[in-house]
Amino acid sequence: MEVVIVPDAAAGGELIAEAMADLLRRKPDALLGVATGSTPLPVYEALTAKARAGAVDVSRARIAQLDEYVGLPAEHPESYRSVLRREVLEPLGVGMDQFTGPDGTAEDVQGACEAYDKALTDAGGVDLQLLGIGTDGHIGFNEPCSSLASRTRIKTLTEQTRIDNARFFGGDIEQVPHHVITQGIGTILEARHLVLLATGEGKADAVAATVEGPVAAVCPASALQLHPHATVVVDEAAASKLKLADYFRHTYANKPEWQGI
């Protein structure tokens, strides 16, 4: 696992957007796994800026969704499909025909989960999966004690996650669904490159557990330690509880420039 400490969220967004752009230059139809929440927004802004400046061609890029609320109509502004259309696809000018995501409205939720897991494999697998992290260490919607081998499935949200996400629903926790579909941790680990972005002091404990704690289902993001190519990008505040921060700074500053993240 590589840990990159950046000065602020914008720098993290630029670094990750450049990794995505570099991937798309080598593989124009790469499958990018994208995440919701506020943390990844600087990545999408930076990638959009590169596309508009002609620094990368995103016209053949494919986009895959990480997780979704169950029961929200697809056109609900806070369904993750709507959020990704608004924050990622439309700014990039990528059509919905290049997008794949789980069906949070399906009557057969389990069938929808299995279908989505298979769709990712059939698409050749995710090339780069961007992840945020919950305050409790969740990735996607894999709450603490999710199986590290889990596949795409339905999960029940913890009260804390519903409180955290209520801000997207006018501050009304009652509007936040209890159930979600999420790529499993085993599913996420099949992506070729995992990039987790965490910013702000509120994520510092979760980041320390992810990077320096044991691999343990109680901190789902710690599963990144099992992946051969995982990058954790953190701002100074999110890095503030890392004991090895100086070591991470030193190794990143001295790595070969051509290597990227």
Ligand SMILES: N[C@@H]1[C@@H](O)[C@H](O)[C@@H](COP(=O)(O)O)O[C@@H]1O
């Ligand atoms: N399912 C999403 C996660 O994918 C995201 O990482 C998390 C953190 O969101 P934020 O980046 O807004 O803190 O929120 C939700 O729970």
